[in-house]
Amino acid sequence: MLHLRKKVVPLRFQHTINIMIQRKRNTKAKALVFSVLSDSASALGNDDIVSRLSGRLGRVTVYRILQGFCEEGKVHRITGDNGKTYYTLCQGCTEGFHDDNHIHFRCIGCDTVSCLGDEVSFPELPAGYRVLGASFVLSGYCPGCLST
Ligand SMILES: [Zn+2]
Ligand SMILES: [Zn+2]
């Protein structure tokens, strides 16, 4: 009978072990994505991040991690005038509250988006409106592209 017990115990823990392995993998994957973003001076698109990771993580995994970071207030997304979404690290945002009302500049030459300047103040709105987000995106050429 003892040998039966032996079989039961590992199975009971296998689920927990799997969760632990999965968590460890997730943590590692999150760290990878975070390091790509912190190594980059400009905001990056989902596919840019995937290619910088040279195939270590898939598109869907990177996308999920980025959405998580956005919810946690670690990363903000910028939608360019080209419709593409770019991601970059936040400064001083917290979970559920983003304070990224600064100007973003998209370079049409090298397809990068940079966070520029201080907070933008926007005009007072008519009564009855409540602002939860703002997007300021300018486009043109960055200093790097203009100097070449
Ligand atoms: Zn933010
Ligand atoms: Zn450029």
Ligand SMILES: [Zn+2]
């Ligand atoms: Zn920004």
